[in-house]
Every structure is written in structure tokens, then in C-alpha cells.
Amino acid sequence: MSTTFSSPFDAIFALQRALDARHQSDWFGSNTAGTGAFPPINIFQQRDDFVAIVELPGVDKVDLEIEAKESTIRISGKKEIGFGTSAGVHRRERASGGFDRTFSLPIDISAEAIRADAASRSAGEHTSVCLYP
Amino acid sequence: MFVPVTDIFETDDALTVMLEMPGVAKDRVDVRVENDVLTIEGQIDFGVYENLRPLYTEYNVGNYARTFQLSSRIEQDRISAALKDGVMTLVLPKVERAKPRKIHVN
Numbered sequence: 001m002s003t004t005f006s007s008p009f010d011a012i013f014a015l016q017r018a019l020d021a022r023h024q025s026d027w028f029g030s031n032t033a034g035t036g037a038f039p040p041i042n043i044f045q046q047r048d049d050f051v052a053i054v055e056l057p058g059v060d061k062v063d064l065e066i067e068a069k070e071s072t073i074r075i076s077g078k079k080e081i082g083f084g085t086s087a088g089v090h091r092r093e094r095a096s097g098g099f100d101r102t103f104s105l106p107i108d109i110s111a112e113a114i115r116a117d118a119a120s121r122s123a124g125e126h127t128s129v130c131l132y133p
Numbered sequence: 134m135f136v137p138v139t140d141i142f143e144t145d146d147a148l149t150v151m152l153e154m155p156g157v158a159k160d161r162v163d164v165r166v167e168n169d170v171l172t173i174e175g176q177i178d179f180g181v182y183e184n185l186r187p188l189y190t191e192y193n194v195g196n197y198a199r200t201f202q203l204s205s206r207i208e209q210d211r212i213s214a215a216l217k218d219g220v221m222t223l224v225l226p227k228v229e230r231a232k233p234r235k236i237h238v239n
Contacts, residue, residue: 030135030136031135031136031138032135032155032192032193032194032195033192033193036191037191040191041189041191041192042187042190042191042192042194043187043188043189044185044186044188045185045186046185046186047184050188051185055156055192056155056218056219057153057154057155057219057220058153058219058220059218060218081140083140083142084144086144087142087143087144087149088143088144089140089141089142090141090142090143090148091139091140091141092140093138093139093140094138094139094140094151094153095138
């Protein structure tokens with residue numbers, strides 16, 4: 001005779017929920033980013049520095065503002081899309097408008113040493129922000 | 134392959150297609166027309182990510198591809214393409230007979 005305190009179905013249902021969550025997430029989607037905040041940010045470590053790469057297609061660098069304070073970086077700006085008054089729009093998938101994002105790092109960074117680079121990284125118009133601790 | 138988000142709008146003279154392909158450089162884009170199908174492909178330079186250790190990620194990185202069926206109203210030989218700020222802009226001129234004409238009322 002044996003006594004079990006957990007139902008084997010709990011494990012099966014937990015697996016089912018995990019699979020459903022993964023399936024419904026944007027990870028397998030056709031776009032690079034999910035439906036989260038704009039702009040999406042990836043943060044990497046490169047030796048002693050941090051590199052934040054921000055996906056900002058269609059944003060002119062004059063419309064972009066980056067501020068730093070202690071361990072916090074703020075990226076704000078606007079993305080404008082215009083078709084002209086005489087145009088008829090067939091398909092509109094791109095998003096536009098203002099954005100304002102703040103993210104923090106677990107350490108204080110040197111605000112004076114931050115470097116933002118709008119085009120050279122991958123020569124593909126990502127904006128990368130190099131953060132020097 | 135990711136599908137780039139796209140806007141398409143039409144003026145009297147042309148159709149304009151704008152695709153977002155962040156991270157794709159000009160020399161890594163392939164635009165071609167074959168059997169009335171317009172294909173746009175953009176390759177990412179993954180070498181950029183060498184020696185970068187991901188700590189926190191919100192988006193995926195990969196190549197892009199999208200195709201569009203062209204109608205006979207497009208002058209395929211005159212399609213032009215430009216890439217700026219991660220946005221590919223294709224201008225597809227209309228053939229003469231597809232352009233709007235004003236008809237005078239007598």
C-alpha cells in the first residue's frame with residue numbers, strides 16, 4: 001500500500017499550461033518583438049561594459065533622446081509615419097507615435113561615459129547604447 | 134525568417150511599400166521580381182553579436198523575408214528600392230493605362 005500526496009494529473013496539467021503559455025507567447029511569432037513595450041531592448045555584457053541594443057526602425061536620430069542618471073537610462077522620442085494627403089492606404093502594420101521607456105541596471109553607471117550609436121553597430125540602424133560602469 | 138511589418142499606400146503614379154527591417158544593412162538586402170512575385174529578403178550580420186553575452190532580452194534577431202504578388206498594373210522594370218533608418222522603401226510605378234485620368238464633361 002502506498003500513499004501519495006500529489007496527484008499525477010497536477011503535473012500533466014502544469015505541463016499543459018506551460019505548453020499553452022509558450023504557444024500563445026510571441027516567441028514563435030512572425031515578428032522579432034512581442035507585443036510588449038516599445039521600443040524593445042536587448043541588453044548584453046561585453047567584458048566590463050553593458051551594451052543595450054534598441055530596435056528603432058523608422059526613427060530619425062534627431063527625434064531620439066537618451067538620458068542617464070545613476071543606474072537608470074531613459075529613452076524617449078517619436079516615430080512619425082506620413083503618407084501624404086493624396087495617398088490611399090492599402091495596408092498599415094507599422095506603429096507610430098511617441099515613446100518613453102526607462103530601464104535600470106543593477107549597478108551605477110558613469111553617465112558621462114555612455115555612448116549612443118545610431119547606425120554603425122551592424123550598419124543596420126539599430127540604436128546601441130554602450131554603458132560603462 | 135521573420136516577416137517584416139509593412140505599410141502599403143497608393144498615389145496617382147505609384148504604389149509604395151515600406152518594410153521595417155531593423156539590423157539589416159544595405160548590402161545584405163535582396164529584392165527581386167520573378168513570375169510577378171516581388172520578394173524582399175534581408176540578412177542580419179550575426180557577427181555583431183559575437184562576444185556579447187545576453188543579460189536581458191525582449192526581441193529576437195533573425196533574417197527577414199516577405200513576398201507580394203504584383204498585378205499587371207505595375208511597371209516592373211522601374212521598381213526602385215531604398216533603405217533608411219531600418220526601413221526599406223520600394224516604389225512600384227504604375228503603368229500608364231493604370232493612372233487616373235480626368236474626364237471632361239461636355
